[in-house]
Amino acid sequence: MKKVTINSVASYAGVSKKTVSRVLNNEPNVSDATREKVLKVFKELDYTPNPIARGLAQNRSFIIGCIYDNPSKSYITRVQTGALAACQENNYNLLIHPCDMRGDALISNIEQLLQTSRLDGLVLTPPFSDFKELVDFLKTKKIPYARVASAVLDDESISVRSNDEQGAFEITEHLIGLGHRSIAFIKGHPDHSATEQRFKGYLRALETHGVQFNERLVEEGNFSYHSGVDSARSILDLTPRPTAVFASNDYMAAAVLKLATQRQLKVPDDISIAGFDNAPIARHIWPGLTTIAQPVEDMTKQAVTKLIESIAQPEEKPYQVTLEARLITRESTAQIK
Amino acid sequence: MKKVTINSVASYAGVSKKTVSRVLNNEPNVSDATREKVLKVFKELDYTPNPIARGLAQNRSFIIGCIYDNPSKSYITRVQTGALAACQENNYNLLIHPCDMRGDALISNIEQLLQTSRLDGLVLTPPFSDFKELVDFLKTKKIPYARVASAVLDDESISVRSNDEQGAFEITEHLIGLGHRSIAFIKGHPDHSATEQRFKGYLRALETHGVQFNERLVEEGNFSYHSGVDSARSILDLTPRPTAVFASNDYMAAAVLKLATQRQLKVPDDISIAGFDNAPIARHIWPGLTTIAQPVEDMTKQAVTKLIESIAQPEEKPYQVTLEARLITRESTAQIK
DNA sequence: TGACATTATGACACCGGTGTCAGCTTGGGA
DNA sequence: TCCCAAGCTGACACCGGTGTCATAATGTCA
Structure with a gap:
């Protein structure tokens, strides 16, 4: 079985390479008869x-890179699913590149990645979506990029986000509606812009409903399960104990639930717990977590689709979209007793 | 900023392209002086x-494909981590390709993937590791491949596994040691070879310790959380109720725990629960799951490293290794009352 | 019917590497 | 001193596509 190349096709069809190439790329100026013949x-x-040959000729790799530094594996999986869907539709490949947000070497690490892999574009997922230094670097290097779940839509690039602030507002409002007035809050990782957004939504809901903000109820987390355990400890030790906890993601919420249960507290009878993200764990534990579902796959798919478009036609075409998040109530939150 | 190519290096250094190429690839027959000069x-x-240029010349892509069809996201993440580690060390890229194990189109889907992406090799993860049809296809096509967590080491290919049978034996033995004699078992997905292995380990432990096997205690699952819920329902409805449940993975074990808790059963006081895999969820819930930890990252890394080696030097060099699994005891199992 | 615009096609260079092979240096042994 | 093997180097073709440009074929209009 010999390899079939553009040359074999050309000689078999009795036309030139170039004509075959034209047919391949749907270029004009090919007669219908010839096109038919070649297609046959x-x-x-x-x-x-x-x-690969095509890539060499056009100086493209047909590979999109996806960089991340995220403790939430399920989030990464969902991002990958969305990105892969877009790539498959466009005959692109996805290169995944976990890397360390903090290290000094980050920028040079990315530069290295771009150099060696000749990526056509980059998808920035949190926390990189709002990492100004990196974004500026990509801009000057003229590397196409798309940002997923960035906090703000402030430039002429591609950015698809969901409304974190609004989601946090709604879930806090849900707790207030259940009668809670002492609602603890666990923040996410400071590098993630979602952290601030979710906090803002929490504050806005308190304010809207005239609930006094109490800064002792706020704990610093970092989205990891482990940080959730630490925060949970502080919160459950408070007197009076808050009647509800809103953690900035489901892993931390799960940690609160675990610690509360260990301490013989009944959830939601003794304390209500809410999370964010609708991670699988939110429905794998008892009681299931009330949370906010974000269309992560959809966000990423849109971002990557637009990114690939922008690679093909590099006019500056901003695409800035905010998708809606959705409240999902489960058993972990209930009317205050 | 102009592009730096082998040509610019050659003319700048005053040598031929070929000599630069020799230095690049550490080929012999370059004088030390020349080598130094070029390196400078x-x-x-x-x-x-x-x-890309290199790939065109050598008909290689420097991309390894990883195919999977696995309900356990955390397993996939771990596989990716291991595979990426090996790829990065060898300047390879990893292409991830989720696909449907069952569909008729599987083989042609993979063929398509190989055609369009010109992969240099394929990593087969469960359930593909033991999918004879696919393995045979790759053999005839002479596509290098490595198998991760295959049930058996029976051929001349690359295969890295961990000892599922022994792990299942040990965890069952652990339960027997705690006094349990009525131990329910939830099987995994029939397409996965691990399913049978774990079941065998369970049986061997029963036999070794003279515990009567009772087939009514065995439920068919498929590794998904959802299937765990169904199996849990049947098991908890049995009279007399088993005193312990060993689920073939942690997601199903978590489902048993959730249902048991919903039904007001105390774990481990009323019923002990054990899982397999040491997935994150095993330590994210209360009580934490007793389980078997497998070196998934390490297995995959070894497999991919060997795969890349075998691509560079395509002599038939089998590499068949079995790594050890490890029992991790947490709060979900206890002495029978 | 002739002049000219438009469409269709192919020859050829090029992308940035590697493989083949020939030619030029060296050094060692006769 | 001469010969030959081994070491070093470069010229050139090639991998399989795409871009440029010249040319041939066709159509249009006066």
């Missing part, structure tokens, strides 16, 4: 163009 | 070879 040969010879 | 120019010009 494609079928007969079962021809697939070699993306 | 590499630094000065900050040269990085273009993997």
Whole structure:
């Protein structure tokens, strides 16, 4: 079984390479008869163009990079799912690149990645979506990029987000509606812009409903389960104990639930717990977590689709979209007793 | 800023392209003086070879594909971590390709993938690791592949596994040691070879310790949380109720725990629960799950490293290794009352 | 019917590497 | 001193596509 290349197709069809190339790329100026003939040969010879050769000629790799530094594995999985969907539709590949947000070497690490892999574009997921230094670097290097779940839509680039502030507002409002007035809050990782957004939503809900803000009820977390345990300890030790806890993601909420249960507290009877993200764990534990569902796959898919479009036609075409988040109530929150 | 290519390096250093290529690939027959000179120019010009051009010349893509169809996201994440580690060390990229194990189109789907992406090799993760049809296909196509967590080491290929049977034996033995004699078992997905292995370990432990096997205690699951819920329902409805449940993975074990808790059963006082895999959820819930930890990252890393080696030097070099699994006891199992 | 615009096609260079092979240096042994 | 093997180097083709430009074929209009 010999390799089928553009040359074999050309000679078999009795046309030049270039004509075959034209047919391949749906270029104009090919007569219908010739196009038909070549297409038929494609079928007969079962021809697939070699993306590497094409990449060399066009100085493209047909690979999109996705960088992340996120403690939430389920979030990453969802991002990958969305990105893969977009890539598959456009015959792109996805290169995943976990890296360390903090290290000094970050920028040079990314530069290295771009150099060696010749990526056509980069998807920035939290916390990189709002990492100004990196974004500026990509801008000057003219590397196409798209941002997922960035806090703000402030530039001419591609950015798809969901409304974290509004989500946090709604879930806090839900707790207030259940009669809670002492609602603890666990913040996320300071590098993530979502952290501030979710906190803002919490504050706005308190204010809207005339609930006094109490800064002793706020704990610093970092989105990891472990940090949730620490925060939970502080919160459960408070006297009077808050009647509800809103953690900035489900892992930390799960940690609160675990510690509360260990301490013989009944959830939601003794304390209500709410999370954020609708991670799998939110429905894998008892009681299930009330949380906010974000369309992570959809966000990422849109971002990557637009990114690939912008690679093909590099006019500056901003695409800035905010998708809605949705409250999901489960058993972990209830009317105050 | 102009692109730095092998040509610029060559003319700058005053040697031929080929000599630069020799230095790049550490080939012999380059004088030390020349080598030094070229290496210096590499630094000065900050040269990085273009993997696409190299790929075209050598008919390689420097991309490894990883295919999976696994309900356990955390397992996939761990596989990716291991595979990425090996890839990064060898300047390879990882292409992830979720696909449907059952569909008729599987083989042609994979064929399509290989055609369009020109992968250099494939990592088969469960359930594909033991999918004979696919393995045979790859063999005839002479596509290098490595198998992760396959049930058996029976051929001349690359295969890294951990000892599922022994792990299941140990955890069952642990339960027997705690006084349990009525131990329910939830099987995994029939397509996964681990399913049978774990069941065998369970049986062997019963036999070794003279515990009568009772087939009514065995439920069919499929590794998903949801299937765990169904199995849990049947098991908890049994009279007399078993005093322990061993689920073939942690998600199903978590489902048993959730249902038991919903039904006001105390774990482990009323019923002990054990899982398998040491997934994150095993320590994120209360009580934490007693389980078997497998070196998934390490397995995958070894497999991919060997795979890349075998691509570079395609002599038939089997690499068949079994790593050990480890019992982790947490709060979900206890002495029978 | 002739002049000219438009469409269709192919020859050829090029992308940035690697493989082959020939030619030039060296050094060691006869 | 001469010969030959081994070491070093470069010229050139090649991998499989795409871009540029010249040319051939066709159509249009006066």
